[in-house]
Amino acid sequence: MVAAVVADKRRLPALPASPGPYRRAWWRLRADRVARASALVFLGMAAAAYLVPLVANIDPYQQSLRDSLLPPGSAGHPLGTDHFGRDVLLRLIDGGRVSLSVGLIAVAIAAVTGGLIGLFAGHFGGWVDRVLMRIIDVKLAFPGILLSLVVITVLGTGLEKVMIAVGVGGIPRFARVVRGSVLNTKGELYVEAARSIGAGNVRIMFAHLLPQTLGPAITIATFGLATAILSIASLSFLGLGAQPPTAEWGLMLAEARKYLRTAWWLAVFPGVAIMLLVLSVNLLGDAVRDALDPRIAGASD
Amino acid sequence: MAKYVAGRLVESIPVLLLASLLVFSILHLIPGDPVDTMLGAAAFGIGDPVEQAKLVAQIRDQLGLNDPFPVQYARWLWGAVRLDLGESFIRHAPVAELIAQRLPSTVELALTALFLSVTVGVSLGIVAALKRNTPVDAGVMLLSLGGVSMPSFWFAMLMILLFSVTLNLLPATGSGSLDRLILPALVLGYEGTGLIARLTRASLLEVLGREYITTARAKGLYRRVVVTRHALRNALIPVVTVIGLQMGRLLAGSIIVETVFARQGVGQLAIEAILQKDYPLVQGIILLTATSYVVANLLVDISYGFINPKIRAA
Numbered sequence: 030m031v032a033a034v035v036a037d038k039r040r041l042p043a044l045p046a047s048p049g050p051y052r053r054a055w056w057r058l059r060a061d062r063v064a065r066a067s068a069l070v071f072l073g074m075a076a077a078a079y080l081v082p083l084v085a086n087i088d089p090y091q092q093s094l095r096d097s098l099l100p101p102g103s104a105g106h107p108l109g110t111d112h113f114g115r116d117v118l119l120r121l122i123d124g125g126r127v128s129l130s131v132g133l134i135a136v137a138i139a140a141v142t143g144g145l146i147g148l149f150a151g152h153f154g155g156w157v158d159r160v161l162m163r164i165i166d167v168k169l170a171f172p173g174i175l176l177s178l179v180v181i182t183v184l185g186t187g188l189e190k191v192m193i194a195v196g197v198g199g200i201p202r203f204a205r206v207v208r209g210s211v212l213n214t215k216g217e218l219y220v221e222a223a224r225s226i227g228a229g230n231v232r233i234m235f236a237h238l239l240p241q242t243l244g245p246a247i248t249i250a251t252f253g254l255a256t257a258i259l260s261i262a263s264l265s266f267l268g269l270g271a272q273p274p275t276a277e278w279g280l281m282l283a284e285a286r287k288y289l290r291t292a293w294w295l296a297v298f299p300g301v302a303i304m305l306l307v308l309s310v311n312l313l314g315d316a317v318r319d320a321l322d323p324r325i326a327g328a329s330d
Numbered sequence: 331m332a333k334y335v336a337g338r339l340v341e342s343i344p345v346l347l348l349a350s351l352l353v354f355s356i357l358h359l360i361p362g363d364p365v366d367t368m369l370g371a372a373a374f375g376i377g378d379p380v381e382q383a384k385l386v387a388q389i390r391d392q393l394g395l396n397d398p399f400p401v402q403y404a405r406w407l408w409g410a411v412r413l414d415l416g417e418s419f420i421r422h423a424p425v426a427e428l429i430a431q432r433l434p435s436t437v438e439l440a441l442t443a444l445f446l447s448v449t450v451g452v453s454l455g456i457v458a459a460l461k462r463n464t465p466v467d468a469g470v471m472l473l474s475l476g477g478v479s480m481p482s483f484w485f486a487m488l489m490i491l492l493f494s495v496t497l498n499l500l501p502a503t504g505s506g507s508l509d510r511l512i513l514p515a516l517v518l519g520y521e522g523t524g525l526i527a528r529l530t531r532a533s534l535l536e537v538l539g540r541e542y543i544t545t546a547r548a549k550g551l552y553r554r555v556v557v558t559r560h561a562l563r564n565a566l567i568p569v570v571t572v573i574g575l576q577m578g579r580l581l582a583g584s585i586i587v588e589t590v591f592a593r594q595g596v597g598q599l600a601i602e603a604i605l606q607k608d609y610p611l612v613q614g615i616i617l618l619t620a621t622s623y624v625v626a627n628l629l630v631d632i633s634y635g636f637i638n639p640k641i642r643a644a
Binding site: 175286289293297307 | 344345346348349352353356359360475476478479480481482483484487488490491495502575577578579581582583585586589590600601604605609612616619620621623624627
């Protein structure tokens with residue numbers, strides 16, 4: 030039967046290959062001006078964070094008390110220095126690496142765990158679905174960073190703990206989206222066909238259902254990265270995340286509070302960095318969502 | 331309608347129970363023995379080890395830590411229902427009392443912020459919708475994007491820099507007076523203002539495109555009357571739901587805002603408690619926040635049923 034279909038196909042006239050949904054989404058994304066601009070900002074910041082330390086021999090922890098609290102524009106310190114005489118620009122670059130790395134890992138934790146929960150709940154349905162989704166419903170009682178605070182209370186403070194906490198906080202959203210997408214797909218004829226030729230649960234879940242959830246998951250992951258970067262900075266600002274002397278943007282702002290009256294630049298530049306990064310990721314998220322599914326353009330959260 | 335209200339009430343019970351179970355589990359999930367944490371490391375290493383062990387055993391027995399987990403949870407939950415949330419490890423006072431002292435300050439802040447974000451957000455949204463595709467519209471949309479992308483603690487610092495340091499108009503820190511409420515409420519309400527403005531704009535534009543609006547205009551009614559009497563009533567229905575979600579954002583956001591402005595509120599107390607490993611206090615605050623969030627959303631959903639007859643029927 031399968032062989033007959035393949036044999037038939039050979040006799041069909043050659044059709045132009047369909048570009049596929051992801052390639053088409055990529056074209057739409059490239060045509061989007063806002064997406065191009067925000068991608069440029071994001072990649073620029075990422076390049077500065079990861080490449081500059083490779084090329085130049087810099088040390089964001091170099092103290093020099095004689096040069097403390099120099100204003101922006103001082104010789105050798107374009108963005109000034111902090112209370113220990115450390116260069117603000119170098120610390121911002123190092124902080125970008127921290128924010129991006131920790132944010133990406135947090136999103137990965139949320140995506141893998143939430144994705145698996147959603148896949149199992151959606152595929153098996155019944156009591157598996159009910160139990161898993163009831164657990165996910167707990168999020169309905171913990172707004173914003175509250176769930177992350179519960180995790181931090183148990184694990185203790187520190188940058189890695191905050192990373193896990195923010196990741197856990199992101200699980201419910203991935204689980205819901207992946208489950209919804211699995212429920213939409215599992216009734217499709219090709220899934221039934223796969224089952225009828227003897228494909229097992231694992232094969233159906235990972236080879237046939239999972240690829241269909243990729244689109245919505247990418248959108249959630251992009252927005253999730255923006256949320257994660259903000260949450261990590263907020264928690265570090267509160268003293269629960271990165272500890273001194275780490276160059277982390279939220280922590281830098283917390284330290285700047287003491288010098289608000291004397292050194293405004295310490296309070297301004299790290300915030301600008303957070304906002305630029307989060308804004309570019311958020312705009313990119315908008316564009317990715319519209320590119321992947323032009324029909325639902327405009328629906329967020 | 332009664333059926334709808336009852337349905338929503340029943341739905342929120344498992345969520346609350348599960349949330350309370352998670353909050354209760356904190357004490358059992360932390361590494362190490364809760365009694366050791368309670369006594370503090372300082373108590374160990376000095377004195378007679380036999381006496382110490384006896385003391386620990388005595389406290390364990392007093393706290394009921396030797397009972398099975400479900401018994402402990404049931405006892406804790408029954409206490410929580412009667413507002414008995416245990417005693418703080420560090421402050422040696424009932425948790426409920428500590429929270430009650432700080433609560434008025436946080437409620438005052440949250441309600442002011444909510445009032446600001448609803449009034450300002452709805453007004454800006456209406457203006458943006460009526461002046462669609464003009465610089466005014468673009469300005470409102472930019473403002474609302476800033477609310478989502480700007481970290482609230484940074485916005486707070488910028489406000490202090492502008493209004494306290496440069497202009498010397500408002501005090502930067504503290505609580506208790508009206509001038510100390512303005513900046514924190516403004517900062518806390520900003521994110522919600524942007525979201526409500528965006529939603530009001532989108533919803534109003536959608537309603538203004540409907541046929542009954544065209545009919546009303548064709549009857550010769552002034553645009554102003556059509557917008558306020560006909561369009562807004564329907565356009566504001568989705569905005570009501572968002573107010574429920576806002577309650578949650580405000581509760582979580584107050585933690586950050588209270589820290590920046592050094593306000594003696596529940597949020598600041600929560601951070602202190604986490605840093606001091608004062609677990610009963612953390613549990614109490616998180617349980618209170620989660621419960622008020624669920625209740626706020628429940629009330630909004632029920633009011634939504636009153637506003638929108640379609641929901642009742644469904």
